[in-house]
Amino acid sequence: MGVARHGDGQLPSVAKRGRWVRNRFVGLCVGVVRCESSAGGGGAAVLFRVLGPVEIDGTDAVSYIRADKPRALLALLLVKANTWVAVGEIIDTVWAGKTPPVSAERNIGTYIWQLRRALPPLGADGQRIESRSKAYRIRVDAGELDSDRLQALLAAGDEALAAGDAARALKHLESAQSLWRGTPYEGLVTDGHQPEVVRLAELRWSVRERLADALIGTSRFADAIALCKSLTAEDPLRETNWVRLLVAYRDAGRRADALATYQKARSALVDELGTEPGPELRALQQQLLADVPEEPKPEAAKPEGPGPDAYVRTVLDAAAALNGQHAAAAHHWFTTRHVEFTTAISQLLAANEVANAWLLTTAVHQFIETGGDVPDWAPLVAEVAAATSAGKDWYGELITRNILGIAQTRSGRVHDARAEFTAALAIASVHGDREAEGTVLVNLALAEASTGARQQAAEYLRRALRLLPESPTAGEARAALAELGEPEVPARSTVAS
Template sequence: MEALEYEVEDAMVAEPDDLDIRFLGPVSVRHNGVELAVGSARRGAVFSVLALQANHAVSRERLIAAVWGEKPPHSARGNVYTYVSELRQMLEPARGRWAAGQRLTSHSGNYGLYLPECTVDVYRFDALRDKSRRHRADGDRQAELFVLTQALGMWRGEALQGVPGPYAEAQRLRLTELRIATEERRAGTLIELSRHDEAIAELRTLVETYPARENSHALLMTALQAAGRRSEALTVYERISTLLRERTGTEPGAALRALHSRIVSTGRQVSPPPSPRRISPAFVGRDAELRLLRKAVADVRAGRGEGIWLKGTPGMGKSTLLTTALRNAAPTGYRLGWGVGDELARHISLGVLLECLESAFADQDQDLVEQLLAVVGAARAGANSDTEHRVVSIVRRAAADGPLILVLDDLESADDDTLRIWAALHRLTGDLPLLLIGASRPAAGDHRLDALRGMHPHEVQLYGLSPAEAATLVRMVAPEPPDPRTLHRLITAAGGSPYYLRRLAATPWPGPEATGGPPAEIVAAVGERLDPFAEETRQVLRAVAFLDAGPTTGDGRAGCTIHEVAAVTGRPVEDLLHTLASARDAGLLADTGQRLTLRHPIVGRVLREGTPATLRVMLHRSFAEKIATAGSAPERVVAQLLAGPAPLDGWPGHWLDQHVEELGVRAPGLAVAVLQRARAEYNLDHGRRITLTAWLARLLFRSNRNAIAEAGWVANRTDDVVLAAEMGWIVAVTRVRLEQSAAAAEVVRTVLSGHRAPDRWLTRFRGLLDEIRPKLPDGRGDSTAGIA
């Protein structure tokens, strides 16, 4: 009878009004029980994006990127229009041709699918998971198990099966991870209900499917131990230990090793905490930080508590550092709790703190777990006004019984109640063996973390790895030892980030001169870091990436100014600063005063090279013109023209003609580079090509480089006698520098015999001839006497 009540209740919650949309397997849409044809794979991808963001507007650009990625075909915009029209007809067949859509709307380049969330199985799955947590907080394990079974029963195969595009792939990964976590939670509940054989059967399937997942192995070991099959539990540990050593060169994480130790030493039934993130196969540097963390662990064992706040931009290795430092920190009788914030947890009151404390108490203090669940349940129901006091009291009792380490990773993604109580717990560290370790990205702009400031004796900022450390990491990860040039390129591109260093080392990608665009693995790695930002922020970051491209300008600094970004985007500076605030706070933009630059050059390269080549050239040329009009220095404009590389006919050639002299003074290297391009472009106006090539000859001559070809080319084509004489002078003096006296004398003879050069130039040539006469071979000096 009890099961029937659950079934009726959930049916009332989950049934949609007339649509049933399923993504937990092949995409399926039913209307009043009748299957609708979603259509082609791409049309299904468009529908998936809109349905999984139901009741929110999705811009056309975001929709295109979600379905086709960074390199959409030219037909993408038209295809989206067609797909939306067809989907609207599918969802609302009775709608008139010209009538506005009710479910699927479009307005100002935005699309929205409006329907009850319970219509989509993904939302129903999330709702059931949340409901299971409420049953757990109430202590009703039978109800929890029933709801978890319902949630898993909604799956019909791989999520979004066969749906293409980066958005669908990201959702597949997310939903698969949630499915595994739900299966693990169900198995854990079976263990708690002493249904060990069922749990063992399900967990064996799980570890066979995901052989490197430590938490599944920990649950299987626990179930086997509880069923009196201790030797099998130890065999499971040996199997995963061997697999990890062979695949990654690592040992199991701290939680799994602690569980193994308890089974070996006591043989009693235990429930393991969720395992911390496993140590990376390669860890270098961070010596000072490791010493600090390990000393804190030693201190808490000796009865002294404290707080540590570890800060670093995403990818700096905070989680890896913590796992490395704490990998041996959990002997028998020692408790370690670990919670990790994420975007889902941020919306669940006390979710991250509950995960942390539950993992710390589960094996030895089940009564504390029950008390904690009761407090959290009451708080979520709004029936508890002293939640903070009661949670602090529970932790106080636990720490009074023995050393306790609590770790909250990704603090910035924890819920507000967790952050408030986490701050309150620091008051206990002065009197109890309690070590609190928090990790977050830099918190300069995150006011939710204000309460934590000043509470930690140690606030540690993780910066990028040094070049030597980065080189060591690359050599450890790369399948083949990189040559020095490649190694330098990888280190520079990663900007000290261990995250990017690992991926660049493991995935070959030729230098910037290569064609073909970035590998999918690198695009995915950068995309993972950019996905949390709003679409408008990513677009502005793309503009920064393009403006930051090209050769180093005359001042030797990278980056661009906010005013240049305003010029190319057409947006006010104040608006841009607000849009980029989240990227600054996350450390994606380096803090260089008035200039904007991406902290990790690999991000800029992916954003640029992920853009189709033709569009990339057009953007660089357009950006050059816009920042020139806004008054940027000429070297900044030329950097854009060279980065394209943009053709120099039309506006660029005219602009270069007007600014070449100033450019030659401010940035002679860039001037030479762009003038060499100009000389090679036959579509330039003939007169302008002569003028620009003459400047190229002057700049090469001033820098003591060989300018014979350029100056000779101009001298033979110009009608300007002054310019011809100047170019002849450059050729003659360059010959002298090259110790080619006879050739230099021949140039002088040609100029003097022509009698076309102005008198001041003839005087200079005669003086040069006097200088080189002694160096001429026997008999050659007399041949020039008459000319002089």
């Protein structure tokens, strides 16, 4: 009778529970291979498996639609489940890139009939695939698509993580991860499938990232490190996963590995994007350098909404896109919502959420740096800087004083800007943050240059070069010196004899 092989030549795991036989009638027409349990039984709800090769899964059987055209037809109907699909669209999908035969419409009717025979019935009327004039649709109940189950398990995992229950989250997220068998709708991707394939691939990223959080939360550090390494290797520019990897190393007591990983992350970001790591990653590095243990976190109560952390993270992710492929869309998003964000900063300060307030401030600053306009910006940043100082958040104060200095320079208040940059320099020097010190020196130089103080500006730029001779900041300093017409090394003064 022949045995159907699965992907790499191995039998699917379900074969261990039964024997492989070919359905005598439907198999001849459609090429369906069915695994029937030797235990018998029936009546189980159907699950359509699309997170890999398209399969029809039941308690007693797994069917693989082997013939290409019926499989492509089933995939299209599942992508548009419970929606009428025109025969013309079906023909375009089934004969993708080829000229369909004159009998194409009649052939589609045959494939539909064959699929109906392969699919278990649905409900009282038993009609799984419905038809009307020139259109078909497949009826799928909630939870019958494995992609829907993936999304539901991800939501349950997110909810458990938000409630501080990492063990419960781990159970949901490992179940979600186990549903993934390969490329969604494998081998059946046409223009009609592609948006859904992209959506499901992004869902898988979310599952794996939350799974890493749950592994860290349950102290399974070896598993968390292995997963985070895989994530950073696949997309080294996805900075949040570098953060996860550093946290996993830190919590596992592997400080040296964490610091080495920071350098790898920084190299990837600088080499590919020309940007330094973001505030969260740099704050982790500073914590590791200072070897300050993280304070124990209290048990988190289940939030009623997404909470400020999720909100701020969303805005930070959007800010990261301001210099990327989707810069125009991100800039439009900030343009329409910047009033909301500045209001949120004030609300976070009122709630004593100082860290989130200054993180959100950095996002709005990135919008301004790419041409955005935010009225009354400097006074709000001054409030954030004062709050970070009062809360002894030195890194937040350093960042916000630097941003405040830039805002004051833009508004022509160079005297005030000079004071903010000087304060930021002192903080960076005390804490040994050479990268920050170099960045502030360049900004201070630009402030001085705006008043015509060319010599003073050049001296600040040379200091930045001496601090960081090989960094991207050094490149900015050299470019600024060239624009000022000043050499990197000042000429020695001569004394007349």
